Amino acid sequence: MATLGIPQNTIAVLQKYNFTFQKKYGQNFLIDPHVLEKIVAAAEITPEDLVLEIGPGIGTMTQYLCEHAREVVAVEIDRNLIPILEDTLSAYDNVTILREDILKVDLTQIAKERNGGRPVKVVANLPYYITTPIIMELLESHVPVESITVMVQKEVADRMQAGPGTKDYGALSLAVQYHARPEVVAKVPPNCFLPRPTVGSAVIRLTRHVQPPVRVEDEAFLFDLIRASFNQRRKTLANGLNNSPKILLSREEIQAGIEELGLPVTVRGEALTLEQFAQLSDCFFHMMKKRGR
Ligand code: SAM
Numbered sequence: 001m002a003t004l005g006i007p008q009n010t011i012a013v014l015q016k017y018n019f020t021f022q023k024k025y026g027q028n029f030l031i032d033p034h035v036l037e038k039i040v041a042a043a044e045i046t047p048e049d050l051v052l053e054i055g056p057g058i059g060t061m062t063q064y065l066c067e068h069a070r071e072v073v074a075v076e077i078d079r080n081l082i083p084i085l086e087d088t089l090s091a092y093d094n095v096t097i098l099r100e101d102i103l104k105v106d107l108t109q110i111a112k113e114r115n116g117g118r119p120v121k122v123v124a125n126l127p128y129y130i131t132t133p134i135i136m137e138l139l140e141s142h143v144p145v146e147s148i149t150v151m152v153q154k155e156v157a158d159r160m161q162a163g164p165g166t167k168d169y170g171a172l173s174l175a176v177q178y179h180a181r182p183e184v185v186a187k188v189p190p191n192c193f194l195p196r197p198t199v200g201s202a203v204i205r206l207t208r209h210v211q212p213p214v215r216v217e218d219e220a221f222l223f224d225l226i227r228a229s230f231n232q233r234r235k236t237l238a239n240g241l242n243n244s245p246k247i248l249l250s251r252e253e254i255q256a257g258i259e260e261l262g263l264p265v266t267v268r269g270e271a272l273t274l275e276q277f278a279q280l281s282d283c284f285f286h287m288m289k290k291r292g293r
Pocket of ligand 1: 056100
């Protein structure tokens, strides 16, 4: 039975193993059964699923996942947690613990070997210091992933689901929304963790699109363009792009492309929708091709 969500039980395990938290690994363990149940419900785990958990800690959420999924693979970087996990998860025969850095694990291989190549569900209370690299790796690489249900810093969740014209809208919003549909499912205060983080948290579910909502000639160029558009937020889009080494066009050509879309030359990057970035990307792509650049 999943018992570690109760604070006294977590404290007892930490004391038994004389565990010291490592700040560098972003260790804030969940100690609230309601939040744990909410995460597991939002992830919609079924007995057919292979779940990948990133950073199981002492196994608090892993216990819940083991009770709902067919199989759980939990990847933990901190070697001091491995004997603890072996103890707290000893009642479950459907879990594998890997002592690895999540950014170095071949997740495609895991999906192939353990799930016949079918998409896996990712569930985690993420270490906040590497939230964006983890999410982008899961979305951009060709790892088969159906959904990602994760605890992140609240500001990061806001940025992922922000729309045009808002202060939170930027390259992360567009990258996430190109690959998935984001939905914040819970806001979580610091007192639900041990130790308490200094920031607010939120659980966000990203449901991967079967097809991206826009089609472009060159996906990598679309993201070069998006990054360049937000690099200098206070500049107009034309000025920002003119300074980018990736956009091999003159200021006049950039302005012509922006006007071709029916936008004013003074427009800022944060006003454009994903569809407009896609149109601009194809427009610039063809201009550059025509000029042999
Ligand atoms: N899942 C546990 C919970 O909710 O109580 C712990 C969550 S804690 C916020 C993040 C966990 O990720 C820690 O156990 C930490 O050691 C682990 N971690 C940090 N960096 C990691 C990495 N690069 N690869 C795998 N695990 C990592």
